[in-house]
Amino acid sequence: MIEFWLSAGLLLLAALGFLLIPVLRGRKVQAAEDRTALNVTLYQERLQELENQRQTGTLSEEQWQNGRDEAARELLADTDGAESTARVGVLGSKVPLTAALLMPLLGYGLYLYWGAIDDVERARTFVEQPQTIEAMTARLEAAVKADPKSVEGWYFLGRTYMAQERAADAAGAFERAVALAGRKPELLGQWAQALYFSGDKQWTEQLQALADEALQADPAEVTSLGLLGIAAYEEGRFEEAIGFWERLVAVLPEQDPSRQAIQGGIARARERLAVPTDTTPAAAATGQLRVKVDLAAALKDKVQPSDSVFVFARAASGTPMPLAVKRLTVADLPTEVSLSDSDAMMPQLKISGFAQVQLVARISRSGNASAGEWIGRSQPLPSSTTEAQHLTIDTADGQAQ
Template identity: 45%
Template sequence: MNTFWFYAWSLCFVSLAFVLVPLMRCFKNNHQINRTDVNTKLYLDRLHELEALYKTGLLTLEQLEAGESELGRELLQDAHISDSPSIDSLGRPLPILVSLSLPFIAVFLYTQWGAQDQILAARNQQTQPRQGIEKTIAHLETLLKENPDSGEGWTLLGRAYMQDERLDDAVRAFEKAASIDGRSPELLGRQAQALYFSGGKRWTPQLQSMIEEALASNPQELISLKLAGTAAFQEGRFEDAAMYWEQLLAALPEVNASRASVAADIKKAHQLAIK
């Protein structure tokens, strides 16, 4: 949100610069230039008229000089008036104030009515999944109180805890499931995954042992292969990461959407292993 307002205000100031700079130049020059040009043109026209009358004999030399002097005084007087504040200059602050206030008006209107539907929809999208997970957890916890020997129930609860990022609770739920249904490869992979993330993404001998046990029973256990490859890559063991991910890619169905990303990870791991 802070980034949004930074760019929004930056665009406002740039837009104001495009508006205010020509506006200020216009106010500075337009009044004087236009008035001076008009007065000068009128002066020259009237001067030419006086000279034409003098050449035709309708004016004497004294009358011509008197007319020229009078025109000169009028031109000087008009020039003096153009340099002093005028009624037109009183309107100068108004467009400037309007321009400067537009960003604040826009911000006010946006905060009141802007994109309310989208904001509410986004909030609903964020809260609804979490509310669904919390309801699922509460439902499973109630069922397991009545039937605590359900290994499948504990597995489902552990997966729900993972979605809710309750990692320590997920570890305990998977341990409970393993104590009831045995250490299946998939359950070992899920338990190792929960332990890895709850332990701050540190790879330990215990995790390595659990992964090896899972892959010994099922070399295509997807969670274990992905986790082992990710941990190896994070620790700079790029050859090991590529090995695990190659096994993962071979185990994935051809129609699986994640095959492309796994192939890209393998390529990157090979490149880093050469360096």
Template identity: 35%
Template sequence: MTTFIIVCVAMLLAALLWMVLPLFRAQTSNASSDSTDITAYRSERRLSGLAVGLLLPLLAILMYAGLSNWDWKAAQVAATQAGNMEEAISGLEAKLKQDPKNLEGWLLLGNTYTRLGRYARAADAFQQAYDLTQGQNVDALIGLGEALALTDEASLTGRAGKLFDTALTMAPNHPKALWYGSVAALRAGDLRRGRDRLQLLMAQNPPEELRGVLERQIQDLDEQLGEGGQASAMPPTSSSPAAPAASGSRAIPVSISISPQLRQQVTGAMPLFILARDPSAGGPPLAVQRHSGTNLPLNVTLTESDAMIPARSIATVPKVVVVARLSRSGAPQQQSGDLYGEAEYEFGKDSGPLTIIIDRVAP
């Protein structure tokens, strides 16, 4: 904002100089000109220049105030809050340097960094809490697992997944541990354990918006287990286009096809994963659907209900990168040899179906 104001002032001064200086510039006169007329003429020009110099800035200010939709008060409040938050974090970090065994301080710092989206720093803070308690504090276990998962989703099948499993042995009904533990189980191909953990979470009477997500995922898993329980890292969805999103919710219509050069490389019923990611941050996808590659070309609609984590959906970011990937291994994580295509979608700017052509091979 400061840069914007400086540029505006500079442009205004340039306009003033361009308009006012010619009015003040001395004029040469012919030998036959009357000196009284010249003096009056110059005086009139100076008055005109002064009027322009005063009125132009006033007019610019009035027009900007009347036409601009910039909320100066909100911007100032946001800047003040950001400054206060950074000051509070710095103060907390300083206290922890003096008292590194302050468990509550490390947990508070980790939670603060998680809310700010600084997941790597959150992981460092929760690791300190984990070490202090030798892995016996549930909040440290879950906080560290969440920070690791949001930093790198692959950790759900590694250390983060183990942390959630350990947390659930200590607190079997912890909501966050049940959710992340379910996602980890599904990624590992354990559909039954993932479904069971979602059912335990459903039994805790979650908020209505989360209840809908849980019901859909449990239903999908029940259908898969009823068909023989074939392993899959993510619940598949119908191969037909998704139903329109509820009024007021975000949705991305996606049209997917495959290039003729790569179509001949598709063998069998390769699973097709469609993922929306935040291009400015890591962590699990904001939306995921699973289809069959035999249905290409395909039209789908990604919605907020396709989120892996209810608090992180396509409603939380201004734009996403949508990836369509044919997985040779059957896993949603990209592997060498997978076929994929991607495109960017910006909410409020882009409209109509997002076209993705699968035309690349993962190295």
């Protein structure tokens, strides 16, 4: 911004210089006019002197006439070019001076109307690549604030919110994108998915309507197919889940990294169809971890009872996405929670599907599960562990390793 105004100031000074040249010339014109007036006065005095000499008989008629002619020639020689300069003088004094005074105001007004310094600043900001997802989120939030009609800005902001597990915020962003771009299938699918996860994975008539509308417009809309499969699996409708996921696999490119996870979900759904539901304690313990969560005494004065606490399990290696999540508040601590396959965020990503997992508890005043103020982590442990694990939140989030 500073560089812009310095450049604009230099250009303005150059423009004023051209406009003020006639004003400076006007001073020379005034001096020429004063000299001309003096010459005329001297000419008149010379004529009067010649007339007096003729009347007294000092000059003959011929001498008197020669003297008048000589005085006239001298006057013409002294005033040669002064008239043309004087004619320019009126234009070169008042008009350029007025234009010079009005030029800054006129330029500033035109810039306010047509200028694009905000776009220049945004372009400069977007040249640098963000180092964290939080930086990307802040950049996208600034972009949609500066340009609320940017469909791409709202869409990518929604995707970024989903990556941060901020499904409610993502639903709002996708809703804005739909309002701006129309009811495009891919936007409807993303909107429905965000609503599903922000609503604690409860299927509603609104979600069904959005998914149906998206698939009616595009039968191969991948987000809607995946979401319908997830909802069917969670409700025990395994045949329907298999059908939706098989349609999804059929339209995904061969190199798509999500194909393997979806095919794993299809395999598990088929297993559930083939194996009767087992309600014995041993079966219930499969893919289930018990976690006792506590807060370090040194931190009790640094948090508020309403601060969010996220307790989750994630794979010790591989995908960083949480496998199961529970949300509490600081006021609930200490407490014991159970994380199981039924808490999975995605049916193809379950605790029982990984050999080792890590337990994490995070305090986030903003309600952001991916970043907060304080954190506690366990060492990797087998996903089949049955004894309760103890997890203490005792480390600043940015210092945790």
